[in-house]
Amino acid sequence: MRRKVNIGGVAVGGGTSVKIQSMTTTHTSDTEATLSQISRLCDAGCEIVRVAVRDEADARAIRTIKDNTSIPIVADIHFSSALAILSVENGADKIRINPGNIGGEEQIRAVADCVRAHGVPVRVGANTGSIEKHFYEQYGKSANALVESALFNARILEKYGVQDIVVSVKASSVPLTVESYRLLAGMADYPLHVGVTEAGTKESGIVKSSVGIGSLLLDGIGDTIRVSLTDDPVEEIYAAKRILRACGLETEYVEVIACPTCGRCEWNSMQLAQKVESRMFGVHKRLKLAVMGCVVNGPGEAKDCDLGIAGGKDKCVLFRYGKPFCTVAAADAEQTFLREIEKMLYEKENG
Numbered sequence: 001m002r003r004k005v006n007i008g009g010v011a012v013g014g015g016t017s018v019k020i021q022s023m024t025t026t027h028t029s030d031t032e033a034t035l036s037q038i039s040r041l042c043d044a045g046c047e048i049v050r051v052a053v054r055d056e057a058d059a060r061a062i063r064t065i066k067d068n069t070s071i072p073i074v075a076d077i078h079f080s081s082a083l084a085i086l087s088v089e090n091g092a093d094k095i096r097i098n099p100g101n102i103g104g105e106e107q108i109r110a111v112a113d114c115v116r117a118h119g120v121p122v123r124v125g126a127n128t129g130s131i132e133k134h135f136y137e138q139y140g141k142s143a144n145a146l147v148e149s150a151l152f153n154a155r156i157l158e159k160y161g162v163q164d165i166v167v168s169v170k171a172s173s174v175p176l177t178v179e180s181y182r183l184l185a186g187m188a189d190y191p192l193h194v195g196v197t198e199a200g201t202k203e204s205g206i207v208k209s210s211v212g213i214g215s216l217l218l219d220g221i222g223d224t225i226r227v228s229l230t231d232d233p234v235e236e237i238y239a240a241k242r243i244l245r246a247c248g249l250e251t252e253y254v255e256v257i258a259c260p261t262c263g264r265c266e267w268n269s270m271q272l273a274q275k276v277e278s279r280m281f282g283v284h285k286r287l288k289l290a291v292m293g294c295v296v297n298g299p300g301e302a303k304d305c306d307l308g309i310a311g312g313k314d315k316c317v318l319f320r321y322g323k324p325f326c327t328v329a330a331a332d333a334e335q336t337f338l339r340e341i342e343k344m345l346y347e348k349e350n351g
Contacts, residue, residue, distance in 0.1 A: 075087035112161060128197075181216050193223070
């Protein structure tokens with residue numbers, strides 16, 4: 001089992017649930033804008049938030065941010081041990097650094113002394129742009145180079161007494177990312193922060209992240225995840241939750257299955273499926289719903305669903321666990337189905 005690391009009261013590793021992270025896109029020193037974005041991330045289901053620390057103003061702003069939110073804050077720092085120390089002194093719950101670019105031996109020791117004194121964990125993040133030179137020369141751009149570079153830097157921190165370490169080995173290539181994490185998982189017991197870096201815009205980024213993160217989660221690899229999207233960071237949370245659900249790692253939610261439709265479909269099942277999924281996304285109750293285009297596959301393929309609907313040209317059939325119980329006009333299908341969902345949710349809530 002992997003080590004357990006406490007990040008501002010949120011446990012990562014040690015057999016705990018996979019935690020969802022994101023990163024703000026605001027200037028951290030603009031505390032009003034940063035807190036507004038953090039609030040939106042929290043509402044979406046984010047559990048840990050990372051902020052960029054570019055200068056002293058960003059580092060000092062962490063104090064104001066911490067005073068106005070309860071979510072753990074991770075300070076992302078490069079090239080300055082002083083900013084790493086200042087971020088911790090201003091309340092950062094964790095720092096993300098690469099010891100290879102934070103300074104020399106004395107600077108790394110100073111950061112290690114600071115995080116130890118404050119009980120703050122560190123994420124050592126290696127990616128294909130930050131591989132140590134000697135490992136790159138030995139292995140090239142490869143899983144071995146990424147993993148050896150990450151472990152080399154983690155061991156520098158351990159040399160100075162830091163034990164609460166999280167490690168990541170990200171690449172923009174999905175196969176390389178997956179290969180690297182699989183290799184790392186067998187070599188060390190650090191909790192693993194998993195993600196595909198620079199995954200791209202919303203559409204392509206979700207696909208790459210789903211394949212990469214999903215493959216690893218199904219292997220039992222990954223203690224905290226971040227879906228990196230060139231988009232509103234709230235979209236990262238929605239995508240992460242869907243990945244966890246698809247991997248069976250989140251069960252208290254409303255699952256909506258729907259057929260892709262075909263030429264047999266004679267009603268707007270697609271619109272209803274989208275509406276139901278949108279309404280139910282934030283509902284934390286275990287329920288399975290089906291919106292099927294026609295009766296050919298409807299009740300049969302969805303017989304394990306709590307509630308489902310299948311349509312024809314003029315009428316729709318509602319069913320529970322594959323057994324029809326109601327027929328309604330197609331024009332009334334949406335209203336009737338949504339009403340039945342609310343009734344079922346009430347029944348589950350009240351036993």
